[in-house]
Amino acid sequence: MGSVLLSVFRVVLELGLQCGVLFLLLPVMFWLAEDVPALLSGRAVAPLRERYARFATFWRLLLRHGLPVEDGLMLALGFLAMLCLAGLSLVMPEVGSLMGAWLADPLLMGGILLVGAVWAVPGRLWSAHGRCCATLCLTECFLVLAAPGVTGLQGVQRLLLAAPGSSLAGTSLCCAVALALTASLPGADSLADEMVGRGQRASRVARDQRQVIVAIYRVAWALLLGDLLLPVLFGLEGPAGVVGLMVRFGGGSLLVALGRMTGMSRNGRFVALLLGLAGLMALAGRFAV
Amino acid sequence: MPFHDPFMACLLVLLAVLLCGERSVRVFVRGLWQSVPLGLWRRGGCHMAGMMLAMLALVAGDHAGAAACLVAVSFILLGGGLAFRPVWGVPALVGYGLFPADAGGLGVMATCFWAAGRAADDHEVARLVALILMLGLGHGMAVLHPLGWMLGATGLVGLCLLAGMWSDRMFLYRYCRLLRPVLLLGVMEVSRQQGMELGVAGALFALLLDLACQCLAVIWPRAALLMLPAPPLPGFVVGWVGLHASLGLSSSTEGWTVMGCLLGVGIMGLSLGDGVLVLGQMAEVLREGRRRDRVWGLCLAVSLPSACGMVSGWLAGQGAGWVGWLCRLPGGDGSMMALPLLWGVMLPAWFWLSRRRKEELEGGSLSGEEREELAALRAYMQSAPACPHSLKRLMMRGRRQVLSVRLSVTELLSLLPAQELGAVFWLVFLGSVLVVMGLAQ
Numbered sequence: 001m002g003s004v005l006l007s008v009f010r011v012v013l014e015l016g017l018q019c020g021v022l023f024l025l026l027p028v029m030f031w032l033a034e035d036v037p038a039l040l041s042g043r044a045v046a047p048l049r050e051r052y053a054r055f056a057t058f059w060r061l062l063l064r065h066g067l068p069v070e071d072g073l074m075l076a077l078g079f080l081a082m083l084c085l086a087g088l089s090l091v092m093p094e095v096g097s098l099m100g101a102w103l104a105d106p107l108l109m110g111g112i113l114l115v116g117a118v119w120a121v122p123g124r125l126w127s128a129h130g131r132c133c134a135t136l137c138l139t140e141c142f143l144v145l146a147a148p149g150v151t152g153l154q155g156v157q158r159l160l161l162a163a164p165g166s167s168l169a170g171t172s173l174c175c176a177v178a179l180a181l182t183a184s185l186p187g188a189d190s191l192a193d194e195m196v197g198r199g200q201r202a203s204r205v206a207r208d209q210r211q212v213i214v215a216i217y218r219v220a221w222a223l224l225l226g227d228l229l230l231p232v233l234f235g236l237e238g239p240a241g242v243v244g245l246m247v248r249f250g251g252g253s254l255l256v257a258l259g260r261m262t263g264m265s266r267n268g269r270f271v272a273l274l275l276g277l278a279g280l281m282a283l284a285g286r287f288a289v
Numbered sequence: 290m291p292f293h294d295p296f297m298a299c300l301l302v303l304l305a306v307l308l309c310g311e312r313s314v315r316v317f318v319r320g321l322w323q324s325v326p327l328g329l330w331r332r333g334g335c336h337m338a339g340m341m342l343a344m345l346a347l348v349a350g351d352h353a354g355a356a357a358c359l360v361a362v363s364f365i366l367l368g369g370g371l372a373f374r375p376v377w378g379v380p381a382l383v384g385y386g387l388f389p390a391d392a393g394g395l396g397v398m399a400t401c402f403w404a405a406g407r408a409a410d411d412h413e414v415a416r417l418v419a420l421i422l423m424l425g426l427g428h429g430m431a432v433l434h435p436l437g438w439m440l441g442a443t444g445l446v447g448l449c450l451l452a453g454m455w456s457d458r459m460f461l462y463r464y465c466r467l468l469r470p471v472l473l474l475g476v477m478e479v480s481r482q483q484g485m486e487l488g489v490a491g492a493l494f495a496l497l498l499d500l501a502c503q504c505l506a507v508i509w510p511r512a513a514l515l516m517l518p519a520p521p522l523p524g525f526v527v528g529w530v531g532l533h534a535s536l537g538l539s540s541s542t543e544g545w546t547v548m549g550c551l552l553g554v555g556i557m558g559l560s561l562g563d564g565v566l567v568l569g570q571m572a573e574v575l576r577e578g579r580r581r582d583r584v585w586g587l588c589l590a591v592s593l594p595s596a597c598g599m600v601s602g603w604l605a606g607q608g609a610g611w612v613g614w615l616c617r618l619p620g621g622d623g624s625m626m627a628l629p630l631l632w633g634v635m636l637p638a639w640f641w642l643s644r645r646r647k648e649e650l651e652g653g654s655l656s657g658e659e660r661e662e663l664a665a666l667r668a669y670m671q672s673a674p675a676c677p678h679s680l681k682r683l684m685m686r687g688r689r690q691v692l693s694v695r696l697s698v699t700e701l702l703s704l705l706p707a708q709e710l711g712a713v714f715w716l717v718f719l720g721s722v723l724v725v726m727g728l729a730q
Binding site for chain 1: 532536558643
């Protein structure tokens with residue numbers, strides 16, 4: 001009985017610690033994903049502590065008044081996806097490896113993020129969503145083809161540590177670049193256009209809350225790209241996991257920024273080429289064994 | 290393995306559930322002591338007789354000729370004369386009666402596809418009965434020639450599309466729902482031929498879940514939303530498990546490597562096409578959504594995959610491990626998805642986040658809480674944008690450096706033999722492929 005209680009307590013402690021680390025890191029991620037590119041292009045942006053203040057206001061208003069039903073569902077889904085993609089394990093490694101292996105599946109997590117995109121801007125961008133979905137399916141296929149029997153990103157990381165230099169790394173890298181070129185999550189301005197165009201009588205606070213929720217989805221998308229780009233850094237134990245999380249997030253947001261800057265996302269042929277390269281690598285690795 | 294009979298029993302149970310819950314049958318039963326419009330009552334009676342004949346056909350599956358006759362009569366009753374075309378339907382069914390385990394399976398498949406495609410929107414039940422009949426009666430062919438079964442299904446759907454293009458655009462998407470279970474049955478049989486227990490269990494689970502969802506969607510039309518391929522819903526589970534079952538086929542058998550990948554992507558793509566259809570039909574239902582419906586839908590979405598998993602585990606002979614279905618759903622290749630755990634964490638978080646104490650945030654009422662809202666707004670508006678001067682100077686210097694480097698790079702590139710960008714790209718592509726081939730060996 002005592003041991004069961006102790007393990008339950010440790011699981012709760014682990015989940016609480018992971019949530020706390022994410023709460024601390026999310027404003028930094030928002031800042032890195034939105035403000036730093038603006039700063040580098042020569043515009044003036046608010047300092048980082050402003051992000052913290054906004055995020056604290058978001059949670060304070062949320063705790064005081066609650067959210068509408070849809071927004072609550074989407075916030076819960078997005079935060080869970082973020083938690084699974086972060087791949088932290090602080091106190092109890094079993095919980096982290098369970099989430100990393102059984103939940104951090106690229107198709108599952110990418111599907112959740114796509115649902116968020118469809119919810120935020122419904123009715124438009126069908127072709128972009130469809131392309132993104134097809135790319136996610138092919139990513140899953142190629143990962144399983146390059147490494148039969150892996151489960152989730154944790155399995156990919158274990159296999160890469162066991163056999164470095166295999167074709168699995170190249171496959172997941174190509175898939176990450178292809179996914180970055182098919183990014184279909186709406187930006188802040190298109191979301192604002194959508195909310196104005198729908199003509200809801202939502203208050204300013206509700207609109208700001210929705211912007212924050214969609215920003216969580218954008219950050220999680222960049223994190224998914226980073227996980228596929230550098231799968232070796234997924235699910236490290238202890239404080240190294242936090243460093244790995246930031247490095248992966250940096251890589252992913254770099255990919256997103258490059259995709260947006262070069263305007264390659266309209267070029268469907270390039271995506272097809274990258275996917276073909278990923279498939280070739282997966283097949284080469286499979287037939288070489 | 291004595292497997293054929295439990296699968297048939299499962300299909301029979303699905304048909305019985307359909308018979309108990311379908312709307313026109315309910316109208317017929319109510320018409321026995323109340324007054325209902327005569328046309329509706331007659332149609333309900335026809336549907337009921339057709340479904341009972343379909344159950345009889347499944348029971349009489351060993352005598353192929355009798356089953357074929359019953360199939361024909363039940364289609365005529367269900368579709369009101371439109372669903373069965375005697376000109377080629379009778380020879381096809383005679384072929385099935387002669388060779389039930391060989392090419393004759395294609396005959397019953399063609400008849401069923403035609404009947405299901407002709408069923409319009411108010412004959413939703415005819416489509417599902419045709420699908421169940423096709424799976425039950427064609428199982429003998431699928432066991433012996435699974436590849437022929439899948440190829441035949443794809444070709445026949447193509448033919449039906451060519452023959453049925455006249456009606457509307459949604460016609461294309463309507464076949465997605467029909468083709469997916471057929472492909473899943475084919476994957477299951479191929480896995481059994483190759484001796485992969487995991488693949489058999491996964492494909493069977495996906496097949497049962499798919500059929501159960503379609504059955505629910507016929508009985509309660511709002512339940513069609515459960516078939517959306519959006520992640521926590523059962524429709525996504527069908528696509529994911531089907532994808533992984535065929536990927537397991539491709540990763541552990543020789544000769545199925547590429548075919549398995551194509552099959553998996555095909556199954557997921559059929560799920561997506563079906564989702565487009567469901568979204569088109571259910572958009573207004575999704576918008577209005579009453580509270581009680583939502584609660585029922587959530588209960589179904591949480592419990593349906595686990596329940597179908599337990600049934601399929603019992604059918605595949607692993608009934609002892611039913612507890613595992615409460616926390617994870619296995620794909621067909623050894624990978625797991627802890628979707629019930631995700632639901633278990635998500636539901637409390639959702640209810641905790643979306644409790645709504647005051648309504649004044651929704652509307653534009655600025656009466657009593659104006660001051661508080663203004664205070665909240667000030668926190669959002671406090672940002673003082675800044676761009677430090679030193680950073681700006683650094684960036685200008687960097688930009689100048691980049692310009693000069695770009696000039697020299699252009700000079701260097703003009704010396705290269707290959708001038709076109711496309712040629713350079715292809716050379717780099719080829720080089721990277723060769724490097725990877727070298728790395729992989």
